[in-house]
Amino acid sequence: MLIDAHCHLDLPDFDADRKAVIERARAAGVGHFVVPGTTCKRWANVLALGERSDVSVCLGLHPYFVDEHRDGDLVALERALDEHAEVVAVGECGIDARFADSWDAQWILFDAQLRIAKARDLPVVIHCVRANDQVAKRLRQLDLPAGGLIHAFAGSPEQARQFLDLGFVLGLGGALTHARAKRLHRAVASLPDDGYVLETDSPDMPLAGHRGERNEPARLTEVCRAVAALRGQGEAQVAEESSATARRSFRLT
Template identity: 75%
Template sequence: MLIDAHCHLDFPDFDADREAVIARARAEGVARFVVPATTRARWGEVLALGRRDDVDVCLGLHPYFMDEHAAGDVEALGQALGDHPEAVAVGECGIDARFTETLEAQWRLFDAQLRLARSRRLPVVIHCVRANDQVAKRLRQLDLPSAGLIHAFAGSPEQARRFLDLGFRVGLGGAVTFDRARRLRRAVESLPDDGYVLESDSPDMPLAGHRGERNEPARVAEVCRAVARLRGQTVGRVAEDSTATARRLFGLDGG
């Protein structure tokens, strides 16, 4: 069994065929899905998906959508986390340094969500683009009790080790399938067996050979095969390790 530790099944991209997408994933051995929220407007759709036995949800405010966030959203997030104890993490939150014009506001929003995670003893799901060192420094300062996931990790072995030393795990997705991702592939080779989870980030983060296509959770199986090749391990071993790590990280039951 595989767990897709990060997919946006609530997105409109899946409105026409969501059940078929989930069926295709199950046919590939992907039987559980962690769905993080991106904006307050989407919390309802995410929570609705969370009523399924095979879906676990996170609530947060994503840095990519800064123009969709409003005053009061952080307070509403705190209330929603209290009202919905089924949420397994705070997220997706974080820093996307490609957008320099909103970077200061991103840090304020990120810090506020990290404080919520600390107060509620929940893990965080972190979107971290071109900011691995800065984010690691901030996480070290806060010493979050439940750590969390560095989603779509694309850094070096040294950056991965810094996150692992803080108790975090890294998410491996479609990027590992690209030959040009040499630094990331070295990091994948260096990770301990309990240092990573597998994810699709669907509908985004397409794999090599699938550029321009909608990504789906079923492709986590292909990511698993790529990680197994890089690590010199069997597919079964990688599936077992990544699934066990996802369960521990998010406090999932054995279903």
């Protein structure tokens, strides 16, 4: 059974056919879905999905939506985590260096969420774009015992090792299916068998050959095939090991 370790099934992109999307994924061999929260106003939708036995949920404040977050959202996050024991991680949170104008605000928000996760011994789902070294440095300073997931990893083998040494696993998705992603290909080939999980980031992060299309969890099988090819392993082995790592990282039963 494959686990999609990061997909946004709560988003409006799936409102018209969410049930069919999940059924297609299950038919393709994807049996479990980890859905992260991105804004306070969407947490209710995420938690509603978490009532399904095949969905696990995370709650967080995404850096992309920094202008939408309000002063009370961090307090609301702490309250939600205390009230919902089913939440498996804090996230999606992190740093996106493409948006330099909100750099300081992103770090304040990210640091607060890391501390919230540490206080509750929860893993963290981290969005990290063009900031691998800076994020790794902060994680080393805080020493988070529960580790977490570096979502949509796209760095070098050396950066991958930094995160692994800090107790984090790497999320592998559509980016690695593109022929031009040579550095990422080298990183994927260098990972230990228990150092990564598979994800789609649906509806985003399109795979090669699907540009402009809505992504969905059924395409996790294509990610699995690409990872297996890069690592010189069988697809069944990649599926088994990545799913075991997802279960361990998120403490899934």
